[in-house]
Amino acid sequence: MDVSCHFATSLHSPEHIAIAEQLGYHRAWLHDTPAQSPDVWAMLALAAERTHRIGLAPGVLVPTLRHPMVNASGAATLAALAPGRVALAFGTGFNGTRALGAPPATWSYLSAYVRTVRGLLRGDTVEWDGAPMRMMHPGANAPQRPIDIPALVSALGPKGLAVTHEIADGLFSVNGETAHAHEFTWAALGIHGTVLSEDEPLDSPRVRAAAGPGNALAYHAAYEFGGDPTTLPGGQAWLDAVTAHPRTERHLAVHDQHLTDLNAADNAAWNGGSWQAITSTTVTGTPDRIRHQLSAYARDGITEIVYQPTGPDIPGELEHFIAIARDV
Structure with a gap:
């Protein structure tokens, strides 16, 4: 099981991603939440300049926030800055849209959107809003098409899972949802929590x-x-x-x-x-308890654990978690 990290995007995210690379994390995901965060593509681009190995990905992109060409161009830019290290994830929208008072995207809209973005990255001429378009970036502005970038979809329920099987390379889930992980060769699970010291109270x-x-x-x-x-x-x-x-x-x-x-x-x-x-809501506990929980996720079919640290000591949280996770 790969051990990755996830951040609520901030101006410190490039620094935190560089630290995660030094600690051995597999990939770093950044939230796409414009109501509370700096631009996800800008922070990933800065992270690309500060790192050499770690994977970089927006997680998750929300279709109703941007025209598909905007995200295709952002993905192509990141692929040029970090060749072979980029992944994508898409979702119908939770904080990204509901914080704006907007509803989530429908699954039919998300399906059409993801197909369109992936078609653009292949170099296809695709139709959106009744007009044909394609990436016309010259060689100095983006890699030559096709640009091969794997993509996950965050999904719950039969309709979302069916769409994920049709259009994505795997599943991104959260909140301990592992019931369908075995259906995918790539199943990422976002988690939160902290490593407790001996006798540390939960309300500290x-x-x-x-x-x-x-x-x-x-x-x-x-x-x-x-x-x-x-x-x-x-x-x-x-x-x-x-x-x-x-x-x-x-x-x-x-x-x-x-x-x-x-x-x-x-x-x-x-x-x-x-x-x-x-x-019960997070992966918080003693080192032994956390190892046990991560092992259970692996048995459920999770292939990539995605840990989001919070609090004033992000580097310390990253270090404590991976010291445990790498033993699983």
């Missing part, structure tokens, strides 16, 4: 910073995907804090500081005991 300030944002993801996802956050510890406090806002602004309350820190609702939940869920 360090664990709050390092695993709290990953834990809060369970509350954000439950709310956005029609679940019930009140079934989680502190969930009623979380929901009360969100619903105190006007309905038209609740997406701002939910997605504020998504996967970077705790927002006001997340803090209310934390004070109400949400930290009790950390060992």
